[in-house]
Each structure stands twice: as C-alpha cells, then as structure tokens.
Amino acid sequence: MVDQLESRRKLLHLSALAIPILYYFVPEYISKPVLLLVTGVFILVEVLRLRLPSLRAFFVDATQSLIRRHELTTLTGSTYLLISSSLCVLFVRKDIAIASISYLILGDTMAAIVGKRYGRVKVFGKTLEGFAACFITCLIIGAVIPGIDFGIALVGALVASLVEILPIPIDDNVRIPLMSAAAMWSLELF
Numbered sequence: 001m002v003d004q005l006e007s008r009r010k011l012l013h014l015s016a017l018a019i020p021i022l023y024y025f026v027p028e029y030i031s032k033p034v035l036l037l038v039t040g041v042f043i044l045v046e047v048l049r050l051r052l053p054s055l056r057a058f059f060v061d062a063t064q065s066l067i068r069r070h071e072l073t074t075l076t077g078s079t080y081l082l083i084s085s086s087l088c089v090l091f092v093r094k095d096i097a098i099a100s101i102s103y104l105i106l107g108d109t110m111a112a113i114v115g116k117r118y119g120r121v122k123v124f125g126k127t128l129e130g131f132a133a134c135f136i137t138c139l140i141i142g143a144v145i146p147g148i149d150f151g152i153a154l155v156g157a158l159v160a161s162l163v164e165i166l167p168i169p170i171d172d173n174v175r176i177p178l179m180s181a182a183a184m185w186s187l188e189l190f
C-alpha cells in the first residue's frame with residue numbers, strides 16, 4: 001500500500017515536467033503568464049483550504065491520500081513546486097530555469113526511487129544511493145540542455161543533489177530548484 005501510494009505521488013510529481021517542457025517550447029510571453037496564473041490559483045486555493053475546514057475535508061477526500069500528513073496544515077509540495085518554478089522563470093535565464101526545475105522533478109524522483117529500492121547507506125535519513133541517482137540524473141539533464149556549460153551543469157547538479165539529501169528545514173520543492181539555479185546563475189556571472 002505504501003509503495004503504491006508513493007508511486008502515485010511520484011507520477012504526480014513527474015507530471016510537473018509539463019512546466020519545463022512547455023517553457024522550452026512555448027514562447028515566454030505566453031508561458032510565463034500562464035505559469036504565474038496557475039501558481040496564483042494554486043496559492044489562492046491553498047489559502048482557502050487552510051482557512052476553511054470544509055474545503056480542507058473536501059480536498060483530503062478528493063486527493064485520495066496523495067497529500068502527505070504534514071501538508072494538511074501547510075502548503076502542498078505541488079504549490080511549493082509552482083512557486084519555485086515561477087521564481088526561476090522570472091529571475092534566471094531560460095536554460096538555467098529549465099534545468100533547475102527539471103533537477104527537482106527528475107532528480108528528486110530518481111533519488112526517492114533508487115533510495116527506497118537500493119538504498120543501504122543512510123545519510124541524514126536518506127540514502128547515499130539516492131544521492132548518487134539524483135546527481136547522475138541532474139548531470140545528464142544539465143548536459144543535454146542547450147546553452148549550459150558542462151562545468152556549470154556539474155555544479156548545478158551537485159548543489160541540487162546536496163540540498164536534496166541535507167536536512168535543510170525548507171521544502172525540497174523550493175530548495176532544489178532555487179539553490180541549484182542560484183549556483184548556476186552565480187557561476188554565469190564569473
């Protein structure tokens with residue numbers, strides 16, 4: 001039951017690939033406002049859900065246990081992902097935004113899958129094997145996105161993987177894309 005539920009959560013997480021894919025293929029004058037609008041709607045719904053018990057109950061029933069226990073009293077991971085994606089597309093270069101959002105979606109997913117299935121060496125409650133899977137996935141992503149220097153992609157992948165495994169008290173849907181984007185963007189300045 002737990003594995004099936006976690007698999008459903010990861011499939012939902014992977015559906016967020018629509019964000020970097022659409023941002024890559026759809027002109028920015030369309031994709032940015034659409035992403036900001038969707039993010040705004042999610043934030044509004046979340047605020048209402050957190051303030052209205054009847055809406056909270058409906059939301060829990062409608063999501064069929066996809067919502068994690070700690071998300072009952074705070075924003076969901078999906079909303080955090082939308083917020084961090086919006087910040088990335090607003091403040092960093094397009095290729096870096098696409099990479100950092102993809103690092104979260106694919107790197108975090110691979111860390112969870114590999115860590116749960118093959119993880120043996122525990123580090124901060126996660127696994128070294130999951131860390132390696134996240135790093136390799138992110139490195140591949142950075143290497144295939146046009147416009148990103150391999151050295152910068154390497155640093156972005158390392159930062160994404162480190163902030164995924166470290167016990168930083170900020171949702172990983174925020175810290176992975178924002179910190180990897182900041183690292184890559186900072187290197188671009190030099």
